[in-house]
Amino acid sequence: MIDAHIHLDQYNHVLLKDMIDSWQNNGIEGVVAVASNLQSSYEILKLKQIFPNFVRAAIGHHPEGPPPSEKDLAELIDLVKKERRMLSGIGEIGLPTYRKKELLECYKEEDFVTVLEQLLSLAKHESLPVALHAVHEEAEKVLSLLKKWHIKKAHFHWLKASHEVVSEIVAHGFYVSVTPEVCYRERDQKLVGLIPVDQLLIETDGPWKHNGPFAARETSPLLLKEMSECLSNILTIPIDQLNAKITSNTNHLYNGGYL
Template sequence: MVLTIAKFCRMATNTSAFKFIDIGVNLTDHVFRGVYHGSKKHEDDFYDVIQRSKDIGMKKMIITGGNLKESLEALEIAKSHEMLYCTVGCHPTRTNAFEKSGDPDKYLVDLINLAKSNSDKIVAVGEFGLDYDRLQFSPKETQLKYFEKQMDLAEEAKLPLFLHSRNCSQDFLDIIKRNRHRFSGGVVHSFTGSKEEAKEIVDQGLYIGINGCSLKTQENIETMCSIPTDKLMIETDAPWCEIKATHAGHRFIKTTFPSKKKEKWEKGFCVKSRNEPAHIIEVLEVMAASRNEDITQLADVMYQNTMSVFFPDKP
């Protein structure tokens, strides 16, 4: 049986709603304000997006910071709502920002100061790591240098890591292993690697974040199924990484969301092809069905995993 979101919410009211923490959501993206590629297509529906996430059981969300400017923006948004938190750091494809700033050391100090002075809202260093699929944005040497340099940020701010890894497994793991004594833990988010990579990440005491991009192929799903439940977290990476009809995991989705094209936006509807935090229920459904695990128990374990890493002192 396929459930629309309205039916699901009524059902959740009568039973017990799942508890979710979306570990990676890009709420700084202007599409959540109705702006696409610089053009206004519909009304600002940011708070509708937040409400839909609450309706399916969202308790907390972590907004991703991609550089210093975006980390500041993420922090301001996080301050606007009690359920919102954020990361601070520099994405591998944006590590040129260190040198373009004219003073890489000051850029790092600014990141450190931002994290240390906002510990109530900033819960992780990130998004940072390596991405060899998009070297056109930042060369390998620059990525390597500032991935390791941001370990200073993790150590100074005493924060866990929100990590990015694409087509760089050995270099990524070498840096993690070399600096493992400098941080308490963390997660490799939006994981699309192999079973072998997953095992090595888990062996370092890190968690693995699963979203729609992690469930595209049957191989992706088999890798996800190989990860111990007590090392999993869940996310959307919204507005990206939706689970498309062509994805291997799509057949397991039971909860659907009424949507319209952005040009025909209407209040109460999602925007077609714009992933949003409420869609985390779809990720959970694919994970639970693929792993043949009880959906409520799986959600509970991932919630507790996330609380233990990013919110150990928060209710």
Template sequence: MKKIIDAHIHLDRYGLESVNEYFSADDTLQLVITVSKDFNSCMNNLRLCLNDRRVQPAFGFHPEQDLPSDRELEDLFNWMAAHQDSMVAVGEVGLPYYKKKDSGGSPLNNEKYIDMLEMFILHAKQWNKPIVLHAIYEDAPIACSLLEKHSISDAQFHWFKGDTKTIERIASNGHYISVTPDVVYKQKTRDLVSAFPIGQIMVETDGPWPFEGPFQYKKTHSSMIHKSIKTIASIKKLAINETYQLLYQNTFAFFSLN
């Protein structure tokens, strides 16, 4: 069986009556890493996990939103500390590229976003957890510098976009990338896969984010990953079964899954 793991999904946003409803659509889907947007999202993902262990949660605060208050952030860290045994990673965390772009420049609190990211990095190190990053384009080198500062190698740059120099930096530091179904129809993503070591690649959907190309107008589901893997196998000139196995093992090892 060509088993898959969805390395990055927002499962709590699907409004499922049962987790089995999602998994039953593809019997090759073994596990999903469901990332969190905020405190409520963390709690919802924990509930999903407690109901079905095929759901593996990451807890964090998505950067493309207003900063939490100091008290809210403290409450989140305290809750994460209390539930650290239930999470496989810290995430989704990072820097607000799109929020900055929409505002026409740097947010007034950009340094505070950087400080918050560093706090999450420090907590991930304290809890011995990998970290799931939203850090693209010019934000990625900032994230790399913070990871280097604190000697963190277990980082996943999800749906990464950036220049060649940063791609090489991420790879040489032992970090991972996770690739969405847009690899099927976007040349930039295909070029990223071509340049990156196969041993440091995972596959994801970032669902329920909608995709184009052959997936246009379709509800995002982890089953789309099969087309991603076939494309990656073609780019890397690997046998399809070997590609399935490598991507599965990469994800399984990175998140220390059981």
């Protein structure tokens, strides 16, 4: 099993080696580690060097915060080009939703769109998939930008969108991941029914804390096992077959970055 979206740089670096050992001993083959900003992108690249066979690195700038300065964005773009060989994707990128109102008091919506377009153009140029934060109303806007930039390889992480928009996303061949919420939230269980199993990924978005049966647990890729049990029940696909399929989907999308 591979965690298709985790903020690995936000875990305790001192404990990480032991944590990864225990994850691997429990059947976790790897993670797609996404960055939050320039500083975090450097940290993800460092983690890729320390755990080259376990970490797939995606670097980028998370949209639920101030947009990067021009200097930081230029440095991030240069970093992607310079470290292209180490990378499996560009992310986490997208448009703000949860902090949108507050962010628009200081920035213009087009500032976020401009940053996203520059990173999509880079992804196209470097032939890298994008790990997207594009939820609710923003999902449709990001989808139209993917079309504008002729992006073929994209992953909508923890997607929440209307039935129509989800259908359009999957019709374009893009991937969609579900989080531990799929075990306890009807909205996410319904979403699964809209995603062809060939385009389904699983993620924790760790260390983000989840609720339901996971309320008392730290979020780590160890939750993937229970998630795949829930998915196996929802989709009525035998668990081994489902895990093999989802792993192969993740390998297919995030296929670069092997040193």
